[in-house]
Amino acid sequence: MTPATREPQQAANEETAPSIRAAAAMTRRGRSFTKDNVVKAMFIVPAAIYIILFFGYPVVKNLLMSVQEYTTKTFFTGEAPFVGIENYLTVVNSNLFWPSIVNTALFTIGSIAGQFVIGLALAVFFKRRFPLSGFLRAMLLLPWLLPLIVASATWRSILDKDSGILNQFLTGIGLDAVPWLTSPSVALTAVIIVNIWIGIPFNVTILYGGLQDIPDELYEAGSLDGATGWKAFWHITVPNLRPVVSVVLVLGVVYTLKVLDIILGLTNGGPANATQTLAIRSYQESFVNFEFGVGAAFSNILIVISLVFAVIYLRANRRAVDE
């Protein structure tokens, strides 16, 4: 669940606490607390409506679509015959299913590893104050501010084999030109590189915030005991940053699993299906082939995978609270 939906519930809980006390006070005087119950319910209603409308309905609809033969005809006639698990069988038996699972895994692991390592390095770097550090840190947010479609179009021209600036640079320093987006063996790497670039601001921002929360006294005390440099990083920074790290990683995984626009903009799943992921398969089945049922089946598989990570996140969080 995203932070945006958790907040209202928390707010509602905090809000009801005083009214429970008021209710208890009223019970002593008489049994007229129905109005109070209504008030309590009213606090939940907005959040409930929001969740049912914008989370519940799409999820249920998607589950339904995945067991129906849902095609272009359905939109006009409203008829979508029930086909059971046939769509799921189509998905699992398609030649692209396992390659797209592998690609999704490689894409996610590669992106997260790159984003996190570079993000953490930059966050630690910017913890020191130096001239222009504030300005440079703001500039780091730039990839986040660009519309993804613009970013992918720009990267597409940068990575172009013949006239792309990256290959011009590589041949300039005496290396061979790399067919970034046209060779099945490097295209996935190229797409991961671009996604790392896009994900760095998110990682830097959250990790930088986490670093700010580590009290300076710890480092001062550590340095008296001889913990400086790498030692300070391993024994003070890393343990204190752990809760933030788990947030960054889990959210990162969930965001990366569903990446669509960057891949569509860069390679459209090609060359020779080398960059097909579950998200791309789902999009192409639904909006290119108009097999909405099969597309829904693909996206449900994706949702289940995301859900696993969401559960890991929630459990890790609960453990942190218990501790």
Next chain:
Amino acid sequence: MRHRRYLTVLAAAAVVPIALSGCSGGSSGSSGDPDTLTILDYYNNEPDKTLVQEALDTCAADLGVTIDRESVPGKDLIQKVLQRSSSKTLPDVLMLDNPDVQEIAATGGLSPLSNYDVDTEGFADGIIEAATYEGELFGLAPAVNTLGLFYNVDLLEEAGIDPPETWAELKDAAAALTDGDQYGIAFSAIATYEGAWQFLPFMWTNGGDETDLDTPEVQEALQLWVDLVDDGSASNSVLNWSQADVKDQFAAGKAAMMVNGPWQIPALNETDISWDSVQVPVNEAAQTPVAPLGGEVWTVPETGDKDKQAKAAEFVECISSDDNQLALSESRYLVPTRTALAEEFVEKMPEMASFTEQVANARSRTGQLGEDWPEAATVIYNAIQLAITGKAPVDEAFSQASEG
């Protein structure tokens, strides 16, 4: 207190979308005014937007109706049409890309033109085929496009090469014209329907057919593309080039020839490249070049309002009238669909001669397979990608691609 205000805002925010969705239904779709026709198309870029508007205004004045036009980006049109058909708010007049007509007609969302008194005589066979589903004609196109071979006149003259007419000549010319960072030829082999569309002239001209892709004729066409890339006469970036990218390469002087359509002519005329075009080369001298037909068809959706549908049918007929065909073809570099207009048109627009000839023999993509065409197109572009990347040999590419 702070929390309470926050919640009030949240409650209000939760109600807003519900309120909004409540009133959005009435504003679009067939409007209540009997003399207003709603129109949906995908000409959302200039100059096409204005040029088409002129044609629509002419017809609106002729029929004494007012029009309420909406233009959406091309890739969003089908989604928009599907949304509107489920909410029963289809427009009175709907433009569709010709390979989509049968798919939409199959949903039952379009009204056959035989219900109305519409003159459908004299149109090129290909475009009638594209707009026909189960024996009924569902729309008319005023003007169409196709593919041809553009060449850079200066570069060919310098090298002393005549525009190629056969595949062998094409390969030789492309090899001879490749020099440094200039490639002999550019085409689009991208993993979308665009890649399949660009392959069709070679496949069809050689006698290949989309009903059976595992034939020597189709494989020979694929071999030609693979050879062009393997020889280095075409960049392997063709795998990721859209037709617009191909035009950019040609316009930048990085490709001496390109496979492309006449809709690129306005952009080419803005560059200082001197270009000309010929029909797509054939494998053997006796063959006739057969290219795919592109362009948009105007249809009458089933809106439930019989009087308006009749008016919309008149409107569709008017868009495809002789005068409109010529006007649109001239301004947008298309080819009129009434074959009788060809001669007059080429006289006025000599640069469109090869495309006009190409259109006369052109085929529609959905002529044979109808609503199953997208599936075949997917197999075609996947096979092209497999073969050019070397992931599969040419003779196995199609069977491998068809396995999904």
